Amino acid sequence: MKFWLTIFSILFFYIQVKPQSNVNPNISLIGTFNTQTFLGKDVIDKGKLIFNSPELELFIDDYLNPYARGTVDISFEDGIFGVEELYVSIVRGLPLDIQIKAGKYLVGFGKLNQVHAHAWPFINRPLFHQIYFGSEGFNDIGFNFSFILPTESFYSSLDLGIFKGDAISKTEVADPDNSDMVNNWRGTNPIFVGRLVSFFTLSDYANIEVGLNASYGVHAKSENYIKPGFELGLADNTLNYFYGGLDFKYKYRPNQYTALTIQGGGLLNHRDALGIYTSTGFPPNILNQNSINTFGGYLYLDYAFKKQFSVGVKYDYTDGIIGDNPSFYSLSNDNQNHTQGISGWFGFYPVEHTLIFRLGVQHLSFTTKLGRIKKESETSITLKMIFSLGPHKAHPF
Amino acid sequence: MKKILTIILVLLSSLTFAKINVVTTTTIIYDLVKNIGKDEVNIVYLCRGNQDPHFLEVLPSYMLKLRKADLVFKVGLGLEKWLPQLIDGSRNTDIKEIDLSKEIQKLEVPTKRLNASYGDIHPYGNPHYYLAPNQVKIMLTEILDALISEDPDKADYFTKNYEKYVKKLDSKIIDWKNKMKTAESKPVVFFHASWIYFSTEFNLNIKGYVEPKPGIPPSPSHNAKTIRLVKKLGIKLIVMENYYDDSAPNQIAEITGVKVLKVPVGIWGMEGINSYFDMMDYIVNNITANI
Incomplete structure (x- = not known):
């Protein structure tokens, strides 16, 4: 009996495992470790070498069936595991060749936002990403519908999406005078995102992609602020935003060892913000809404040579002060102050992109209006090491 | 009535004489398909002759090429790791992938468990068989079969071109071997x-x-x-x-x-x-x- 049970167990195990091994998904792991030091008049721990905790991203990705793919990106940062991305893409089989992406993922607002940070040639996230989307970029939960446009001579696509809006509200934690809301109402007021992109082949060796982006929705809600001209109780207590964006990427690759990339992007932010606090006696804490326009953008140049090396430089500008605590008066709600950044880097890729060493310097300077404590400029020097284990697929152009 | 008849005739002729839209991953395959399909195929390639086919950048322009293709011919054996991404991006549900390595006598097929310390080893065997003319003859057979399967009405035409090309190849093989x-x-x-x-x-x-x-x-x-x-x-x-x-x-x-x-x-x-x-x-x- 024991003998047959063993045989049965072996056979059962074989039958279970054998087919599975043929359909195992792609599993990849990206590990990142960086060492930093900060310099500047007001910097805490000036010149001290900071060894940041290693970070990892675990990608699991493959076809679910002939029509759809599933992707999971689990991250480990600052000692916490999190789901960075988890989505399904229906890649074929739908009318009009639509592709649908559903779940949590990097939203197609701008070229750079869709690319994982480890695949950027530089170290520091563009400043305007940090101001308008938060430190993780525009990563949100929702649906995206992608259409290829019938432009025969060049590639063109239109993406339309509806999202929860977490990334937009991340920068405003709460009304300073009433710390309840923000995310409680998320879901009833989704945000909308659109992207129109065109790709042009300039020659056998040069290509350019140009994108137009837009996002619209409610970024905050409260009982405690009021639009000018409304009476309390009849007020439209929502704060709306509109992001308009433009981006481009140019790449000249004369051979497989050399590539020149010039990429840039910008965002125009038009939003309802909170104005000067008005004391009305009763009820108290009424805040006025007003509209503000702010801007942020970046431009970088990266030159990869001898297949193993790259150097580059990036310029950043954004309204708002990097490092400010989130509030209804700071970051994306700040049209009074701004930050500029200049950074440079040197990259070494010993064997393809399986191992990357990157040394970078970023200098930030801040311009503050009267009435605000002046923020001194600061410089950071970072040495970053990235390794890639497994078949993590190449990012498209 | 005349108009309707003309339209029907035009539609019928477009159906009857429609060419096969072909994309090839390399220029060598392009040349082979072109010699068999000749005027009956619309054909483009992805990887230029002076590019390393191991590492082709995933460009949207390649997706556009694949978008209307009936057939895509590839070397296979893991050479074109970039192809699935391009096919997904093309959103072409009807495209047929023809792997020309199917009948090749594969060499350097790993017999042990692979890892990256061995370098870029192809797990199903060395994919550079197209540099051996006798293997190219096997590729030509695969190409012929695929074209006939796509358009059986032109079987004679494709077969005639195939035979002509193989004859020339055979004589070149003798010359090269000498x-x-x-x-x-x-x-x-x-x-x-x-x-x-x-x-x-x-x-x-x-x-x-x-x-x-x-x-x-x-x-x-x-x-x-x-x-x-x-x-x-x-x-x-x-x-x-x-x-x-x-x-x-x-x-x-x-x-x-x-x-x-x-x-x-x-x-x-x-x-x-x-x-x-x-x-x-x-x-x-x-x-x-x-x-």
Whole structure:
């Protein structure tokens, strides 16, 4: 009996495992470790070498069936595991060749936002990403519908999406005078995102992609602020935003060892913000809404040579002060102050992109209006090491 | 009534005489398909003749090429790792992938569990079989079958073109083999591990590679080893694809006097290389002249 049970167990195990091994998904792991030091008049721990905790991203990705793919990106940062991305893409089989992406993922607002940070040639996230989307970029939960446009001579696509809006509200934690809301109402007021992109082949060796982006929705809600001209109780207590964006990427690759990339992007932010606090006696804490326009953008140049090396430089500008605590008066709600950044880097890729060493310097300077404590400029020097284990697929152009 | 009849006739003629839309991953396959399909195929390629087919950037323009394709011909054996992403991006649900490696006598199929320490090893065997003319004959059969299967009405036309091309190829094989007799069993160093099928067919004696492992850039210590090898065996020739960086082979050449031969491994990979025959003529003639 024991003998047959063993045989049965072996056979059962074989039958279970054998087919599975043929359909195992792609599993990849990206590990990142960086060492930093900060310099500047007001910097805490000036010149001290900071060894940041290693970070990892675990990608699991493959076809679910002939029509759809599933992707999971689990991250480990600052000692916490999190789901960075988890989505399904229906890649074929739908009318009009639509592709649908559903779940949590990097939203197609701008070229750079869709690319994982480890695949950027530089170290520091563009400043305007940090101001308008938060430190993780525009990563949100929702649906995206992608259409290829019938432009025969060049590639063109239109993406339309509806999202929860977490990334937009991340920068405003709460009304300073009433710390309840923000995310409680998320879901009833989704945000909308659109992207129109065109790709042009300039020659056998040069290509350019140009994108137009837009996002619209409610970024905050409260009982405690009021639009000018409304009476309390009849007020439209929502704060709306509109992001308009433009981006481009140019790449000249004369051979497989050399590539020149010039990429840039910008965002125009038009939003309802909170104005000067008005004391009305009763009820108290009424805040006025007003509209503000702010801007942020970046431009970088990266030159990869001898297949193993790259150097580059990036310029950043954004309204708002990097490092400010989130509030209804700071970051994306700040049209009074701004930050500029200049950074440079040197990259070494010993064997393809399986191992990357990157040394970078970023200098930030801040311009503050009267009435605000002046923020001194600061410089950071970072040495970053990235390794890639497994078949993590190449990012498209 | 006349108008309707004309429209019906135009529609019918477009159905009857519709060409097969073909995309090929490499220019060599392009040349082979073109010679069988001739005017009955609309054909484009993805990887240029002077590009390394291992690493093609995923460009939206390639997705556009694949968008209306009926067939995509590929080398297979893991050479075109970028192809699934492009096909997904094209959103073409009807495209048929034709893997030309199906009937190839595969060489260098790994027998042990692979990991990245072995370099860029292809788990199903070496994919560079297109450099061996007798393997190309197998590719031609696959291409013929695929075209006939796509448009059975033109079977005679495709078969006639196939037979004509194979006849020419057979006579070229005799010619190349005769020429290569002078190189038989002579030791040679290659840059990348892509010449096993070629060497097997023409009895070349591969003694080493400039790359320490497939796809791994040459290192100073490995260069030193290669220099010792070249000196010891009196190797006269290093053969390399012309899209690779020649700085390491040139360093070896400076010290040992070995000749570095850069050859095209794709159609239009070099000026004057306009067909598979041109490419093989160039490779054979230059190896025999320098070995």
